[in-house]
Amino acid sequence: MLWIQWDRATRGPVQQGCVVLLAALALACAMPSLAGSVTPTSIKYPIVPDGTHAGKDVEQPIEFPHDIHTAVNKINCLYCHNYARRSKVAGIPPTSKCMGCHSVIATDKPRIKQLTEYWEKKQPVPWKKVHDLPEFVHFPHEKHLKKFLFDNEELVQNLSVDTVAPVCAACHGDLRTMTVAKKVKPLNMGWCVSCHKANGGPGDCWTCHK
Amino acid sequence: MSGNEIKYFRPALGSGSPTQAAPLPSIKRRDFLKIMGWGTVGVTLAGCDLPTTVTLEEGKETVVSYLSPEEYVIPGIGVWYASACLQCQAGCGIHGRVREGRALKLEGNPDSPVNRGKLCQMGQSGVQTHYNPDRLSKPQLRKDGKLVDISWDEAWKVLEEKVGAAADKSAGARVAWFTGTVSGHQAVLIGEHLDALGSKRHFVHEAINNAVGRAVNQDVLGEAMPRLAIDKAKLVLSFGADFLGTWVSPVHFATEYAKFRSGARGVLVVAEPKMSLTGANADLWLAVRPGTEGELALGIAHALMKSGVSVPEAARAAVTAYEPAKAAEITGISVQRIEQVAALLKQHSPSLVLAGATVEGQEQGYQAASAVMLLNVMLGNVGKTIVSRGEFPFPQLKPRTGNTRDLVAFAAAAKDKALDVAFFYGANPVYTAPASLGLVEALQHIPFKVVLTQFPDETAAQADLVLPVASSLEDWGTHVADYQPEQGVITFQQPLMEGLYPGTPGVGDALLKLLKMREAQKYGAFNDYFSYLQNAVASLPEQYKAGGLTNKQLWEQTLQKGLLTVDSAPGSLKTNVSAITLGEVKTDAEYPLRLIPSPRLGLWDGRHANIPWLQEAPDQISKVVWDSWAELHPSTAARLGVQEGDVVEIASAHGAIKVKVYVFKGVHPDAIAVPLGQGHEDYGRYAKGLGVNPLKILSPAVDAKTGELALYSTRVKATRTGVHEELVKEGRDNTSQRGRKLVATITAEQFRRTEGV
Numbered sequence: 001m002l003w004i005q006w007d008r009a010t011r012g013p014v015q016q017g018c019v020v021l022l023a024a025l026a027l028a029c030a031m032p033s034l035a036g037s038v039t040p041t042s043i044k045y046p047i048v049p050d051g052t053h054a055g056k057d058v059e060q061p062i063e064f065p066h067d068i069h070t071a072v073n074k075i076n077c078l079y080c081h082n083y084a085r086r087s088k089v090a091g092i093p094p095t096s097k098c099m100g101c102h103s104v105i106a107t108d109k110p111r112i113k114q115l116t117e118y119w120e121k122k123q124p125v126p127w128k129k130v131h132d133l134p135e136f137v138h139f140p141h142e143k144h145l146k147k148f149l150f151d152n153e154e155l156v157q158n159l160s161v162d163t164v165a166p167v168c169a170a171c172h173g174d175l176r177t178m179t180v181a182k183k184v185k186p187l188n189m190g191w192c193v194s195c196h197k198a199n200g201g202p203g204d205c206w207t208c209h210k
Numbered sequence: 211m212s213g214n215e216i217k218y219f220r221p222a223l224g225s226g227s228p229t230q231a232a233p234l235p236s237i238k239r240r241d242f243l244k245i246m247g248w249g250t251v252g253v254t255l256a257g258c259d260l261p262t263t264v265t266l267e268e269g270k271e272t273v274v275s276y277l278s279p280e281e282y283v284i285p286g287i288g289v290w291y292a293s294a295c296l297q298c299q300a301g302c303g304i305h306g307r308v309r310e311g312r313a314l315k316l317e318g319n320p321d322s323p324v325n326r327g328k329l330c331q332m333g334q335s336g337v338q339t340h341y342n343p344d345r346l347s348k349p350q351l352r353k354d355g356k357l358v359d360i361s362w363d364e365a366w367k368v369l370e371e372k373v374g375a376a377a378d379k380s381a382g383a384r385v386a387w388f389t390g391t392v393s394g395h396q397a398v399l400i401g402e403h404l405d406a407l408g409s410k411r412h413f414v415h416e417a418i419n420n421a422v423g424r425a426v427n428q429d430v431l432g433e434a435m436p437r438l439a440i441d442k443a444k445l446v447l448s449f450g451a452d453f454l455g456t457w458v459s460p461v462h463f464a465t466e467y468a469k470f471r472s473g474a475r476g477v478l479v480v481a482e483p484k485m486s487l488t489g490a491n492a493d494l495w496l497a498v499r500p501g502t503e504g505e506l507a508l509g510i511a512h513a514l515m516k517s518g519v520s521v522p523e524a525a526r527a528a529v530t531a532y533e534p535a536k537a538a539e540i541t542g543i544s545v546q547r548i549e550q551v552a553a554l555l556k557q558h559s560p561s562l563v564l565a566g567a568t569v570e571g572q573e574q575g576y577q578a579a580s581a582v583m584l585l586n587v588m589l590g591n592v593g594k595t596i597v598s599r600g601e602f603p604f605p606q607l608k609p610r611t612g613n614t615r616d617l618v619a620f621a622a623a624a625k626d627k628a629l630d631v632a633f634f635y636g637a638n639p640v641y642t643a644p645a646s647l648g649l650v651e652a653l654q655h656i657p658f659k660v661v662l663t664q665f666p667d668e669t670a671a672q673a674d675l676v677l678p679v680a681s682s683l684e685d686w687g688t689h690v691a692d693y694q695p696e697q698g699v700i701t702f703q704q705p706l707m708e709g710l711y712p713g714t715p716g717v718g719d720a721l722l723k724l725l726k727m728r729e730a731q732k733y734g735a736f737n738d739y740f741s742y743l744q745n746a747v748a749s750l751p752e753q754y755k756a757g758g759l760t761n762k763q764l765w766e767q768t769l770q771k772g773l774l775t776v777d778s779a780p781g782s783l784k785t786n787v788s789a790i791t792l793g794e795v796k797t798d799a800e801y802p803l804r805l806i807p808s809p810r811l812g813l814w815d816g817r818h819a820n821i822p823w824l825q826e827a828p829d830q831i832s833k834v835v836w837d838s839w840a841e842l843h844p845s846t847a848a849r850l851g852v853q854e855g856d857v858v859e860i861a862s863a864h865g866a867i868k869v870k871v872y873v874f875k876g877v878h879p880d881a882i883a884v885p886l887g888q889g890h891e892d893y894g895r896y897a898k899g900l901g902v903n904p905l906k907i908l909s910p911a912v913d914a915k916t917g918e919l920a921l922y923s924t925r926v927k928a929t930r931t932g933v934h935e936e937l938v939k940e941g942r943d944n945t946s947q948r949g950r951k952l953v954a955t956i957t958a959e960q961f962r963r964t965e966g967v
Contacts, residue, residue, distance in 0.1 A: 055268055056269060059269065083284055087284050088286040091275070091286070092274075094276040095275060095278070096277060096279070124277050127272065127274070128271070129270070129271040131268075132271060183268050186964035188964060
């Protein structure tokens with residue numbers, strides 16, 4: 001049980017010791033430079049069950065192009081969604097992270113101007129959630145990434161957006177081919193169970209329903 | 211199934227029938243959540259067509275990221291803080307899980323000697339009090355007879371005029387505080403505020419209390435609240451003391467009870483007119499005629515005396531008068547049973563005999579409770595299972611315990627036009643006062659009524675100024691339980707999250723503000739209640755800083771643990787038995803039944819009726835949800851010609867209520883039990899308009915010795931109305947989901963396409 005001190009200035013909790021994100025950030029930053037363009041065919045990926053979902057086109061406040069970031073600029077998924085390896089949620093990157101690059105890159109583009117406007121108004125972008133699960137379903141990103149990514153030695157040896165993306169694609173589809181995300185997998189219980197069976201995941205009820 | 215789309219599911223994809231297309235109004239929820247929203251990931255701002263809890267939706271919820279992340283925050287990972295539970299007055303410690311700035315889950319604090327890591331359903335529901343959509347966010351002032359929203363600046367200005375420096379001393383003496391049980395520095399500040407005004411009028415009211423028992427303890431044992439070692443007893447005989455449910459410190463006693471039942475299994479005997487949760491766990495349950503528990507205790511004492519147990523001289527006359535045959539006639543418990551209980555008590559030593567609300571809430575409640583205490587004295591339990599707790603080392607922090615005597619006194623003072631200003635906090639007397647006290651009319655004689663509350667309750671509806679206060683999960687505080695277990699503690703309350711409604715002060719902050727209006731010199735140094743508490747901890751005696759702790763370290767360590775253990779040297783208890791006189795048990799031909807306004811672990815005295823979880827949680831005995839009911843013995847029901855679900859009218863000399871019948875053997879044929887907590891005329895969407903409030907029709911009779919309201923003495927008659935309604939209980943074969951989509955459905959075609967099989 002971790003205890004945190006109350007901070008008078010922010011009327012919010014402040015941790016005594018601090019969790020260091022720097023190491024993780026450094027690793028994530030290094031990822032794009034490690035990128036090889038070829039995905040070794042011997043890497044084992046999760047066996048993904050059949051099943052598709054005809055997802056809606058979700059209108060986002062800013063039409064975020066996943067393809068430009070990943071397919072063109074080869075930025076690793078986990079660079080932006082860096083909570084995925086530590087937490088049940090992958091997290092939407094904080095606006096400060098977007099601005100880390102976009103205070104200098106592509107500042108003349110309309111979408112970046114839109115982003116900058118949010119940043120200057122100190123408002124987070126109200127993104128729409130595309131991949132939704134019922135509240136009684138516990139899906140931990142970190143457990144899945146541990147099994148399929150970080151315990152996958154060959155993949156770790158060849159970390160790049162092109163080796164990582166197929167892991168994420170099991171549930172999210174290949175974002176290298178999308179602009180804004182679209183739901184293409186059913187993400188319902190039968191589909192999850194099929195995947196758990198195919199990949200040796202746990203089969204008891206309370207692993208997911210707790 | 212012919213492949214038709216099940217129309218209930220996923221309306222966004224539906225074929226457009228009018229029933230599907232009409233979206234439910236969702237604005238309120240969205241606005242509510244927006245107010246909550248401050249820089250978090252995973253916040254659901256649901257602009258939803260239907261509840262989002264079950265369906266998988268795309269593009270419906272909003273996920274808001276941090277603008278800049280706090281370095282220690284990882285979305286999805288919670289941090290636990292220690293704080294205090296304020297859902298009843300037992301003083302449990304809690305740990306609250308906070309994620310992305312939100313308090314999400316409460317559990318018991320394992321370090322707290324009160325609840326030792328456990329937390330009851332009322333404590334667990336603290337989050338629903340905190341996030342309740344009916345919480346007040348703006349102060350309200352009565353203008354032209356109506357409460358209207360005003361600004362905080364205006365609210366403080368009005369208070370300055372009424373009770374500020376300008377108000378003179380003689381006017382100050384006509385100011386009163388009316389509160390629930392308060393302790394710690396909150397109680398200190400209320401006292402200071404009254405002192406600053408030159409008033410002594412602090413009325414403390416709880417509908418569920420043990421004021422009579424405390425008085426008996428004080429007189430017989432010399433300590434109002436000694437330690438009750440249930441775990442050390444080999445037999446517990448409870449006269450209506452529902453220590454597993456609603457009596458004194460239920461979570462603490464439940465863990466003691468577990469020890470009592472493990473190993474050499476202790477015997478539990480319960481005598482009460484209506485089966486409580488504790489009664490339902492008894493080895494021997496005795497349906498005693500309501501209001502005759504004292505006679506039963508004396509009958510058992512007589513049987514003990516005959517078997518050679520000595521009786522204190524002062525009580526000898528009373529014990530001699532109630533030979534088992536006479537006691538049996540009065541109480542309806544057979545001579546054999548009385549002798550059996552006496553024999554069990556003799557066999558199992560030490561034992562522990564407890565008196566609860568049904569004993570104390572009588573016109574001779576003090577005498578009856580004394581008769582029960584007499585058994586402890588005779589059996590030599592005092593000093594073995596009833597142990598001295600010693601004096602709490604900080605008397606100013608001790609709880610001002612609630613009772614009903616103050617409610618009566620307050621109504622009288624108001625009626626006499628003795629009060630100009632009344633502050634209300636932590637009590638809802640307009641709901642809990644019997645109508646026969648005439649409190650609502652009396653309140654009209656108090657020109658200015660200030661209500662500090664989180665909710666639009668019945669008392670707030672009578673207020674001239676309503677001040678919303680922070681929830682217990684947003685506030686600072688120190689709390690001292692009346693019942694202190696083996697280790698004395700001060701429980702510390704710290705905010706688990708930012709206040710949901712900006713400007714809403716903590717209770718301590720509001721008190722300091724009021725105090726500064728009169729004593730700017732004395733309290734000016736404290737910016738807020740936080741600094742006041744920090745200062746209080748820093749001023750603790752040196753022994754609390756052992757090992758060279760700095761004030762800052764002591765403060766942080768205390769907050770981390772959520773409590774401060776204090777030393778109180780136990781003394782020894784006395785056994786001052788005085789004469790016991792029980793009057794004749796009166797009968798009333800017109801009103802043959804006794805009304806038992808039975809408390810429940812859940813809605814409690816009605817304060818939790820606005821918590822959906824607790825409304826939905828079935829009553830421990832009847833399994834009824836979201837409603838009131840009247841428990842009737844099958845023989846009484848047969849006499850009245852009613853069955854379960856039939857509506858009866860229960861009338862006393864002071865009013866009538868109509869309520870559905872629940873037929874149950876665990877209630878004496880002369881009793882009719884209606885649970886407390888429902889029948890709210892106000893108090894938000896979840897509470898309003900459900901069931902009935904049995905307190906309303908109670909007689910104003912009081913216990914002769916203590917002046918406490920005799921809540922269990924009201925005589926009533928029941929008549930059938932001919933109306934029948936379904937009594938909604940858990941465990942029925944009801945498969946309707948009532949539109950809540952508890953189980954989602956899809957078509958066979960969709961299933962084949964999407965399941966990946």
